[in-house]
Amino acid sequence: MLVVTDLVTEFSSVKALDGITFKAKAGLITTVIGANGAGKSTLLRTISGLEKPTSGSVKWFDHELTGKSVEAIVRGGIAQVPEGHAVISQLSVAENIELGGLFRKRSHKGDLVRAKREVFELFPILFERRDQQAGSLSGGERQMLAISRALVSRPKLLLLDEPSLGLAPLIAAQIINIINELCRSTGLTVLLVEQNANTALAVADHGILLSLGKVVANLPADELIADSSLRAAYLGY
Amino acid sequence: MTSFLTAFFSGTAQGAIYALVSLGLVLVWRGAGVVNFAQMGQAMFTTYIASQLIQHDYSYWSAFVVALFSGAVLGALVDLGLMRPLTSRKNLKSLNSESMRTAIPVIASLGILGILKSLAGIFWAGEERGFPSPIEPTAIKIGSTNLAITGFDLFVIGVVFLALGLTTIFFTRTGVGLAMRASALNPEVTRLSGIKVGSVRTLGWAISGTVSSLAGLLVTPRTNLSPNTLDLLLIIGFTAAVVGGLTSLAGSVLGGFILGYVISFVSVYSAPENVFIAILIFLLLALFLRPQGILGSKEVRRV
C-alpha cells in the first residue's frame, strides 16, 4: 500500500504540492485527476524521487521513499512512465526495453528474458519493430514502449503520467484497457495520473481530485463520477 | 606517387592518434556536457608516469598498462573530486544563469590543466625528454625499396584499431555500454530505469582518461615529452571532434582521421609551417558549412 502523508513540494517557494495526504491500495488502480497545474505530475515525480519534497512522507508498505535516490526507488519496485511518451528515440525499440531491465541483468537473468517476452506478447507491434529506432514509432507505439520499459523492471507499483496525452481516443482507450487487464491479472498496483477524467475513472477503483496542490476529493471512483458538482467545479464539465 | 603514399600512410597513423583524442573529448562532452580542456594534460601526466617507470628499469609494457590505468583513475578523480560537486551543487544555482553554469566546468578544466602542467614541471624538471617505442621507427622494406610506412606507424594503427574495436563492442554489445549511451541521450529516462547515471558518467570520464592516455603513449615517441607537448594534440582533437560532430562517437573517430590526412597532406605538399593555418581554415569552414558536424545530430531545443 502506498501512503502519502502531508506531502509538500515547492518550486522556488511556490507550493506545487500543498500538504497532500492519501492512500493507494495494493493491487488496485488509483487515479489522480485534476485540471492543468493542479500538481498531478509533481505528485508522481515526487513519489518517484525526481523532485525532492520540502516536507511530508511517502511510504510504500514499510519503506520510506522520501530522501531516497530515483535509482533506489526504481530498484525497490516502483516504476514511472513519465509524461510525453518518454522513450529514448535514438535507441532501438529492443534497446529501450533492454534498458528498463538492465539493473536486474545480473541478479535475475532468467526472469528478465521472461519479462521481455511478456511485454512483447502484450504489445506484439513492438516485437515487429524491435530493430527500429524508437523515434520512428507512432505516438501510441511510443507510449506502449515507455510502458514496456517500465514493466520489464517487474514493478510492484506503476506510476503512469498522462498515458493518453496526445493520442487518438481509440488508441488511448486501448492502452488504458491493457493497463487495467494487467492490474487485474498480476496484482500490479497502479497510480494513474490523467487529465481525461472519464477514461481514467472508468477503469479506476479509487479517484483523487487535486486542485492547486491540494486534495479536494478522495472517493471511490464510481462516487467521483457520480458527483456532478465536483466535476463542474474542478474539471469544468 | 611516393609523396602521395607517404602522406597517406603518415596521415593514417597520425589520424589514428587524433581519433583517440577526439573520441576522449566526445565521450565526456556527451556524458557530462563539458569539453575537458585538461584531457591532454592528464595524458601528459600519465605518460610521465610511464616514462619514470621505464627509467627505473620496468618493461615498456608494464609501464604502458600502468599509464592506461592511471589515466582511468585520473579521469574518474577529476569527475568525482571536481566536476560532480561543481555541476550538482546548489551554489551553482546562485549563479542563476544557464550559460554561466556551463562556463564554470570549462574554467575548472583549465585550472586542472594549469596545475597538472606545473606539477609535471616541478616533479620532472620540465625538460623535454624522449619516450621509447616498442618498435623502431624505421621504414619497412620490401626487397630493397623503402616503403613510406614505418613499423612504428603500423604498431600505432594496430593498437588504435584494437582500441576502437573494443570501444565499439563495449558500446553496442554490453549492458554498461547501453547504459552509457542512454544516460548521454536522456538522463531522466535512464535514471527512471534504475541506472545510476552519476556512476555511468564517472565511468565515461575514466574511459576518456584511458583513451587519451593511450594517445599520449603513442604520440610521444615522435614528439618527445614535456609539460606542453600534448597541447597541440588537444587542439587538433577538438577540431576533429567539431568536424565529426560533437555528439557522435563514430563522427569523432572519422573527424580524427580526416584531420590526420589534412595535416599530413598539407605538410607533404605544402609546408609543415602551414599546418596551423590549415587547421584554422578547416575548422572555420566546418563551422560555416556544417556546424553540427559530419555525423552529429542537430540540436533539438524544446521550448
Next chain:
Amino acid sequence: MSKSISLKHKVIGRRSTLLAILLFLFFIALSKQFDPYNQAQLANIATLLIAVLSITLLTGASGQISLGQGAIMAVGGYASALLVTRLGYSMWLSFILAIFVSALFGLFLGLAAARLSGPYLAGTTLVMALAIPSIAVRFEPFFGGDVGINVDYGNPPRWLTSFVGKISIEEWSLYVVLPFTALALFAVLNLSNTRAGRTWRAVRDNEVSAALAGINIGRTKVIVFVCASGLAGLAGALYGFRGLVGPSVYPTDLSLTLLTAAVIGGLRSIGGAIFGTFTVVFLPDLIERITSTFEVPGAIANYLPGLAIGTLLLLTVILNPSGAAGLNERIHHRIKKTISKSGGH
C-alpha cells in the same frame, strides 16, 4: 516614470564618469610611489585591464567563453603596428583603427563560432591563439616572422614634460595607456545599463526565455563578441607598443592569464576585473620574491606562478563561482536586506 528612468541614467552616467576619472588618478598616484619596473608593470595592468574587461563583457554579460582573447589582442597589435610602420599613421590614430580592425575580425570569427551554443567559441578561439605564430611566420615579409615588428611609444612630447616635469619612459607609457583604460571602463560601465546590456544578460541567464521574448540569440551573441573583440584589439595595440609586436608578445598563455584575471575577480563585476588584473600581474613578482628568499631551485620556481594561478582558478570556481566581487556583492546584499528589514517598508 520615463522621467525617473532618464534621471537614473544620468546618475549612472555621472557615476561611471567619476569612477573612470578616479581610476585614472589612482593609477597616476600609485605610479608616483613606484620604481620604473613597477611603473611598467602598472602600465601593463592598465593595458591588460582593457582585455580583461573584454572578457568580463563577453563571459559575464553573455556567458560565452573565449580562450583566445590574446589572439584578438594580436590582431589589434599587428593592425596598429602595420599602420604606423607601413603607412606612417600616427600612433593615436592607429589605436583607434585597431579597434575597428579587430572588431571586424571578431565579426568574422563570431559568425562562424559565436552564434553556436556550447563550446565552439572556446575551442575556435584557442585554435586561433595557437595559429598566430605560424601565421606570423607564414607571411614573414608582412608580419615580421618569429621576431615581429618593432614599434614604440616614442618620447613624451614637450608640452607634457613642461606640464608635469621630467617623466620616465615607463611613466610615459602609462600616460599613453591610461586614457584608453578610463574610456574602456566608462564604456563597459555604461553598456551594462543600456537596453543592449539588459538584452545580453537575458541571453546569458536563459536562452530559451530570451528567445521567447523575441531576442535574436545568434545575433546578440555575435554582437557581444564583436564588441569584446574591439576592446581586446585596443588592448593588443597598446600592449604591442611597449616596443614589439610579435608572436612572443601574445602567447597562448596570455589568453589563459586574461581569463584567470576575469574569473578570480568575478566574471560579472568590473571591480573584480581590476582586482583580478592586479593579481595576475603582481602574483608572479610576489612568488619570485618569496622563492628567492627561500632559495627554491629554479626548475621548481619557474612553475610556481603557473601552479598558483591554476590553484587560484580552481579555488575560485569551487569556493565562490561568482568570484571575489561576488563575495562582496553578497555581503552588500545582506546588509541591504538587514537595513530594509529594520527600516520597515
